[in-house]
Structures are given as structure tokens and as C-alpha cells.
Amino acid sequence: xxxxxxxxxxxxxxxxxxxxxxxxxxxxxxxxxxxxxxxxxxxxxxxxxxxxxxxxxxxxxxxxxxxxxxxxxxxxxxxxxxxxxxxxxx
Numbered sequence: 001x002x003x004x005x006x007x008x009x010x011x012x013x014x015x016x017x018x019x020x021x022x023x024x025x026x027x028x029x030x031x032x033x034x035x036x037x038x039x040x041x042x043x044x045x046x047x048x049x050x051x052x053x054x055x056x057x058x059x060x061x062x063x064x065x066x067x068x069x070x071x072x073x074x075x076x077x078x079x080x081x082x083x084x085x086x087x088x089x090x
Contacts (some may be wrong), residue, residue, distance in 0.1 A: 025090055030068035032060040032087040041082045053073035054078060 023064045037057065060071035079086055 026068045026072065027065060029087070029089050030064040030072050030075065032062050033072065034080065036084065036087055037061065037075055037078055037082075040084055041078065 017067035038061070039058075056074050060078075064071045064075075076086055
């Protein structure tokens with residue numbers, strides 16, 4: 001029983017930092033998406049500019065740090081709609 005408890009504790013200890021790293025990676029990717037959207041689509045570059053700003057994209061950009069899991073698909077879709085390549089993950 002004691003050996004299985006140690007193994008379980010060790011597995012948990014190893015899993016926690018990797019989960020935190022994955023979340024920080026998602027936040028970084030979300031920030032990269034938001035920056036690319038801001039640079040090309042929300043700028044005055046008429047080649048990529050949309051006629052009206054999308055409120056969903058604005059909300060996603062604002063929530064990148066707090067809720068990147070929901071923001072990422074919105075930003076990816078907006079960049080694809082503007083015919084822009086997505087930044088690399090990680």
C-alpha cells in the first residue's frame with residue numbers, strides 16, 4: 001500500500017508542472033493569435049481589414065489571458081477568414 005501511494009504521489013507531482021506549462025503555452029499561442037489579428041485585420045491595412053469589427057473577436061482578444069480555451073478557436077477562425085496563416089503553436 002505504501003509503495004502505491006508513493007507512485008501515485010510521484011505521478012501527481014510530475015503531472016502538475018506539465019499542466020501548468022501546457023496552460024502557459026496556450027496563453028502564449030492565444031497572445032500570438034491576438035497580436036497577428038491586431039497587426040493585420042484590425043489595422044488600417046485595407047487588404048485584410050473587415051468592414052465592421054467583430055465583437056466576438058474583440059471579446060476573445062480581451063479574454064486571452066483568462067479564458068484562452070474559448071478565445072483560441074474564435075481568433076483562429078477570424079485569421080483564416082482573413083486568409084492569414086496561423087502562427088505556430090508552442
